[in-house]
Amino acid sequence: MSKKGVRIVAAFLVIMMMAGCGDERILERLGFIESQSFDLLPNGKLRITCSIPIADPQSEQNRKVIAIDAESSKDAKLEFNKKTSLTLVSGQLRNLLISKSVAEQGLWDKFDTFGRDPAISPQVNISIVNGNAGHLLEKDYKQHPPTDKYVNRLLGKEARAHTIPKMTLYEFSRDLLDDGIDSIAPIIKEEEDNITLDGIGLFMESKYVTKIDTEEAIILGFLRGNLQRSAIDVELKKGQQVMFNSLTSKRKVKVEHADTERAKVAIHVHLKGSILEYTGPLKLDNPSNRREIAKTVSEHLTERANKMVKFMQKHQVDSLGIGQYVRNSLSHNEWQSMNWRDVYSKADIKCYVHIKIRNIGKSS
Amino acid sequence: MIKGILSGNVALFHESDTYIVDVYGPAARAIEQSQTETVITGPHDAFTEQANSNLSLIRERLKSSHLKVIKLEVGEVAKSNAYILYIKDIANMDYVNELASRIKAMEIDTVYDTNMLIQCIDDNPSSIFPQFISTERPDTAVSKLSDGKVLCFLDGSPSIVSVPASFFEFFTSSDDYYQRWAIGSATRLLRLVAFIITITFTAVYVSITTFHYEMIPEHLLLSLTESRNRVPFPPLYEALLMETTIELLREAGARLPTKIGQTIGIVGGIVIGQSAVQAGFTSNILVIAVASSAIASFVVPNYVMSASIRLVRFGLIILAGLLGNFGLAAGIAAVVIHLSGLTSLGSSYLSPVAPFHSSDWKDVFIRAPFSLFTRRPSQSKSPNKIRNKMRK
Numbered sequence: 001m002s003k004k005g006v007r008i009v010a011a012f013l014v015i016m017m018m019a020g021c022g023d024e025r026i027l028e029r030l031g032f033i034e035s036q037s038f039d040l041l042p043n044g045k046l047r048i049t050c051s052i053p054i055a056d057p058q059s060e061q062n063r064k065v066i067a068i069d070a071e072s073s074k075d076a077k078l079e080f081n082k083k084t085s086l087t088l089v090s091g092q093l094r095n096l097l098i099s100k101s102v103a104e105q106g107l108w109d110k111f112d113t114f115g116r117d118p119a120i121s122p123q124v125n126i127s128i129v130n131g132n133a134g135h136l137l138e139k140d141y142k143q144h145p146p147t148d149k150y151v152n153r154l155l156g157k158e159a160r161a162h163t164i165p166k167m168t169l170y171e172f173s174r175d176l177l178d179d180g181i182d183s184i185a186p187i188i189k190e191e192e193d194n195i196t197l198d199g200i201g202l203f204m205e206s207k208y209v210t211k212i213d214t215e216e217a218i219i220l221g222f223l224r225g226n227l228q229r230s231a232i233d234v235e236l237k238k239g240q241q242v243m244f245n246s247l248t249s250k251r252k253v254k255v256e257h258a259d260t261e262r263a264k265v266a267i268h269v270h271l272k273g274s275i276l277e278y279t280g281p282l283k284l285d286n287p288s289n290r291r292e293i294a295k296t297v298s299e300h301l302t303e304r305a306n307k308m309v310k311f312m313q314k315h316q317v318d319s320l321g322i323g324q325y326v327r328n329s330l331s332h333n334e335w336q337s338m339n340w341r342d343v344y345s346k347a348d349i350k351c352y353v354h355i356k357i358r359n360i361g362k363s364s
Numbered sequence: 365m366i367k368g369i370l371s372g373n374v375a376l377f378h379e380s381d382t383y384i385v386d387v388y389g390p391a392a393r394a395i396e397q398s399q400t401e402t403v404i405t406g407p408h409d410a411f412t413e414q415a416n417s418n419l420s421l422i423r424e425r426l427k428s429s430h431l432k433v434i435k436l437e438v439g440e441v442a443k444s445n446a447y448i449l450y451i452k453d454i455a456n457m458d459y460v461n462e463l464a465s466r467i468k469a470m471e472i473d474t475v476y477d478t479n480m481l482i483q484c485i486d487d488n489p490s491s492i493f494p495q496f497i498s499t500e501r502p503d504t505a506v507s508k509l510s511d512g513k514v515l516c517f518l519d520g521s522p523s524i525v526s527v528p529a530s531f532f533e534f535f536t537s538s539d540d541y542y543q544r545w546a547i548g549s550a551t552r553l554l555r556l557v558a559f560i561i562t563i564t565f566t567a568v569y570v571s572i573t574t575f576h577y578e579m580i581p582e583h584l585l586l587s588l589t590e591s592r593n594r595v596p597f598p599p600l601y602e603a604l605l606m607e608t609t610i611e612l613l614r615e616a617g618a619r620l621p622t623k624i625g626q627t628i629g630i631v632g633g634i635v636i637g638q639s640a641v642q643a644g645f646t647s648n649i650l651v652i653a654v655a656s657s658a659i660a661s662f663v664v665p666n667y668v669m670s671a672s673i674r675l676v677r678f679g680l681i682i683l684a685g686l687l688g689n690f691g692l693a694a695g696i697a698a699v700v701i702h703l704s705g706l707t708s709l710g711s712s713y714l715s716p717v718a719p720f721h722s723s724d725w726k727d728v729f730i731r732a733p734f735s736l737f738t739r740r741p742s743q744s745k746s747p748n749k750i751r752n753k754m755r756k
Contacts, residue, residue, distance in 0.1 A: 026599065027573040028592040032585065055589035091578035092585060119578060152582070 028055070031064075031086030034148040036073070037097035037133035040105065045069050048076040049134035051148050052088070062146050065138050074113050091119040094152045096126050096169070099133040100187075103201065103208035108176065114169055122170035125155045128201045128208060130189040143193060151195060155186060162221045162230040163214070164197060176206055180323025180340060184220070187211055202317045210315050212308065219304050222249040222269050223320050223351065232273070234297050240280040242297060244273030246358065253322060255329040260338040263326050263347040269305070271355040284360045298355050305351035316345045370443075392417065398500040400667055406542040410500045415445060415519035421502040422449065426509060430454070436467050438481065438518065442474035446481065449515040456745040459514050459709055463527060467516070478516070478523040479668070487707045492675055494668040495708040497529040504538045510751075512744030528708040530715045530743055532728045534669035535559065540731045548731035556729065558663035563677050563699075565657040566603050567684040567692050569650055573599040575688030587649075594644035600685025602646050606654040607678065609636055614658070715743040 031052040039047040049067040066083055070076035080088050096114070098107065114120050129136055137147055144150045159166035164186040175183040182203055189198040199211040200220060212220060218232050231245040250270045257264040275284065275293075282289040312319055323344065327335045365382060369375055372388035395417065398410035411418045419433065434448040446467055450460050466485040475481050479498055486495040499505055500522050505515055508526035517524040535555045540548035572579050573592060580588060595602055613632040617625045637655070641648045657677065664670040676699060683691035706713035716724035721742040726732035740746045 024574055024598075025577055026592075027577055027580075027589050028595075030577055030589075032577065053586055055586050055593055057590055089577060092580070092582070094582065121578065149582075 025087070025089065029087055031084055031088045032092035033077075033080075033088055033090050034063075034092060035095040035097060035137055035151065036090075036093065037099070037129065037137040038073075038102045038110075039099045039132060039134050040101040041069060045071060046073075046076075046102065046110070047134055048073065049137050050076075050080060050088075051137055052084070052086070053146065053148065063148065067134055067138070072110065072113070074117075089119065090117065091121070093120055093124050095148060095155075096124055097129050097133040097137055097151070097188075098126065099129045099131070100201075100208060102133075103128050103185075103203075106205065106207045107172075107203075108206035115173055120169070122168060124169045125152060126167050126169060126172050126185050127151070127155060128185050128187045130187050130198045132190075136188070136190040136195065139190065141193060141195065144195075147195075151188070154188070154195060154197075158186070158197060160229075162227045163217050164200060165221065165224065175321075176203075178324070179335075180318065180325075180327045181321035182317045182319050184224075184319050202312065202315065202319045204315075204317050209317055212311070216304065216308055219301065219308055220319070222251060222271065222353075223267060223305055223308065224251075226250050231276075232271075232301075234300055236280065236293075236296055236300060241277060242275060242280070242293060243277040244271075244297075244355070244357075245276045247271060247273035253325040255325050258326045258329050260330075260334055261343065263322075263343055263349075265322055265325065265347060265349045267305070267309075267320070267322075267349065267351045269301075269351065269353045271301075271353065272358050273355065274358045275360045278360075290357050290360070294355050294357050298353050301353040301355065302351055305353055309349050309351060313345050313347070313349065316341045318344050322347075322349065390414075395421070401499060401501050401504070401537070401665065403501075403537065403539040403542065406538055407501075407503050409502060411502060411505075411517075411522045411524060413520050413522055415447060415517070418502075418517060418522075418524065419447070419449075422505055422509075422515075425502060425506045426451075431509070434460070434464060436464065438467060438470060439472060439474045444475060445519040446475075447515075447517055447519075449509065449517075451509050451512075454510065454512045454740070454746050454748050455514050456512065456747065458745070459528060462709055463514055463516060475518060476520065478518045478521040478525050481516070481518050481521075482525050487709065488705075491702070491706055492672045493531070493703065493706065493713075494534070494666075494672065495529060495706060495713060496525045496527050497533050497666065498523040498525040498668070500524070501538055507538065507541070510740075512740045512746030512748070528711040528743055529713075530708070530728075530741075531703055531706075531713050532717070534666040535664060536728075536731075537665040545731055545733045552729060552731055555663055555665070558660035559673065562657045562660040562664070562673055563680055564692070564696070565660070566607060566650070566653045566677065567680040567695075569653045570599045570603045570681055571684035571688045571692050574685055588647070591641075591647035591649055595647050596644070598685070599650075600682070602650055603654070603681050603685070604678070606636070606640075606646055606650055607681065610654055610658045611674070711743050711745070716741070 033050045034053055035051045037049045041047050047067060047069050049065060052064045054061055054064055064084070066080050068076050068079045070079055077088060077090070102110070114124070139147065141147060141150060145153065155164070158164045165184055167185045172183050172185060175181050183206070184203060185201045187198040187201050188195055197214050199213050200217050201208050201211045203209060218230065221227055221230065227247060227249040230247040230249070231243065232247055233241065233243045235241055248271070252268040254266045254268065255263065256266055278284060282293060284290060309320070318340070323340050326340070365375060365384065368384040372390065374385045374387050376383040376385055392414045393412045395409050395412055397408045409421065411421060423431070428451060430452040432450055432452050436446045436448065438444050438446045448460060448464055470484050472484060475484070482496040482498065483489065488495065505524045505526065509515060513526045513528070515524050515526055536552065540551055543551070573588070597605070613628060617628045620628060637651060640646045641651060661670050661674050664673060680692060680695045683695040687694070704714050704718055712719055715721065716728060723739060724741050726736055727741070738751055739749050740751060
């Protein structure tokens with residue numbers, strides 16, 4: 001055999017022998033951590049719970065839940081591994097459930113590994129749990145899919161409808177590390193038989209500060225960005241409801257004045273939607289009545305939007321990202337020298353919401 | 365004179381003259397349908413083992429005085445006749461001369477078939493891939509001639525080879541031209557998809573189940589793990605086992621008469637499709653992967669190319685099982701590098717992708733309307749680049 005032939009055979013043999021010692025992760029020998037929850041213990045340690053689906057059709061349970069007290073997430077993974085026959089891996093992680101108490105202490109330091117570990121997808125959903133996160137994850141909700149999938153689909157579906165923001169590891173860390181915007185995250189809580197949305201948490205840096213209610217979430221939605229295929233329900237007076245769907249929105253932020261001390265900002269939101277329900281006295285087929293309703297709804301929404309901005313200013317959280325627009329209108333030096341949080345809390349921010357009725361549905 | 369007698373002629377001696385009379389009429393197969401290259405619409409006749417009848421099949425379709433035939437002798441012992449066909453002023457004479465000189469330079473006792481002949485004269489004898497395309501269909505042969513290609517065939521073989529060939533030519537069928545152009549284009553794209561499926565599907569399964577669990581979608585994860593749970597082998601061995609079984613079935617089916625072939629199909633379908641999964645021998649998703657890549661491999665119209673691709677697939681499966689997606693990517697890269705290095709009669713095998721000739725693409729990746737076929741393929745380096753013209 002020629003010298004080249006010998007080399008090829010040798011290389012082939014080496015490859016064949018290497019087969020046994022690669023970092024193989026054969027599917028059925030793995031335990032996929034699908035959800036992980038974090039609670040704060042009185043002694044300052046974390047209680048970490050993880051849920052692993054079981055792929056055995058004969059098994060009665062469809063998942064396995066393990067809880068452990070540990071210093072950090074990776075520390076916990078080593079401990080988890082001691083308790084199972086499977087190699088635990090986090091590449092299929094879908095949900096991070098963080099209890100409010102942990103979130104109040106700040107997420108970034110403790111969760112360093114989620115930004116660092118290449119196995120963890122940036123598409124992992126982050127949600128804050130009002131109450132005990134471990135308990136929420138441990139519990140089986142009889143009328144619903146397995147808890148991991150339940151949470152995952154709940155958040156995904158609601159984010160598509162814009163009732164909550166889509167908040168994955170990617171979006172959270174982007175808002176966190178960017179100048180002039182603060183992160184937000186959906187809050188969920190456990191009920192008797194269900195898991196339900198409990199508002200949207202506002203963060204200052206990586207620390208949870210306060211929340212806004214679920215009813216106001218859509219307002220936050222259109223103040224924060226452009227929406228598509230959304231819906232909104234407005235109560236004009238007692239017993240007078242208007243519901244819009246196929247709602248699209250466009251946000252325009254105008255910085256009217258900005259220096260290192262003061263800022264004046266106007267947020268214009270243009271909504272367009274179809275009326276799906278209206279329980280009021282006016283006849284909708286009359287164009288002037290329609291204009292009337294649009295005007296009332298616009299005023300109503302403007303008021304709610306202004307209230308929300310005031311609330312955020314009070315807590316000094318710039319969850320709408322107004323700082324980004326102010327930053328763009330200033331020079332880099334000016335922006336660096338200004339204390340945006342102070343300026344923000346005193347800034348003159350006005351919201352203007354305009355709604356346009358696209359159509360009034362099939363019957364009139 | 366002796367040569368004449370050896371060729372089956374009768375020698376007639378009259379006084380001092382000798383006449384050689386051609387009364388040779390050997391037993392021959394009738395012109396039938398091609399078994400290997402069937403089409404749905406279009407002509408159904410195919411070449412036979414008789415060189416004269418093959419020539420007449422081509423002449424019938426190409427009544428041009430420019431069609432030229434060179435007759436050569438091949439094989440030191442057998443002295444078979446090889447014919448080179450080309451259209452003068454359309455074919456590039458460099459190719460014709462190169463082909464003729466290669467055939468003359470062959471040193472071999474006997475050649476039995478054109479497919480054997482081309483292996484003796486191709487540019488890279490040790491490559492897996494065929495570098496000349498052979499066909500049994502006269503209509504394909506004629507279309508190659510008018511593309512400016514050179515044909516070559518051997519007396520006693522029903523295949524005609526067209527040179528130079530490009531890799532993508534192996535994925536075309538004359539049926540593409542007989543369908544409406546949109547359907548023809550869709551079929552061509554489908555074949556390229558089939559090519560990708562057949563070389564990668566099983567390999568991707570192996571690589572994902574062995575290394576890259578992160579890539580599995582949420583909904584597939586559990587069913588995949590469930591079906592893998594009962595299998596005692598690692599995915600690599602599981603896949604090789606199934607692929608070998610399919611190859612066994614195919615080979616058995618190819619060598620048996622049609623009636624027994626059906627039995628093989630049923631036995632294979634039931635034993636492998638169902639029992640293997642039920643017995644926990646393989647996972648059902650692997651069966652899907654193996655079956656679809658086997659089916660996809662038969663979509664490739666050229667049998668020689670289809671066999672080459674299937675062999676390449678085994679290499680990729682092994683690489684995927686050992687090194688995961690990295691191995692798979694490296695393997696595909698190696699195949700692409702190899703393909704780019706190949707030549708067919710000195711011209712690039714990957715033409716018209718490399719060298720890049722986008723104007724040829726409308727007859728490679730899709731089958732555009734005929735009105736757009738205004739130029740002959742760049743690979744044939746024809747002196748008459750524009751079609752429908754015979755310029756001096």
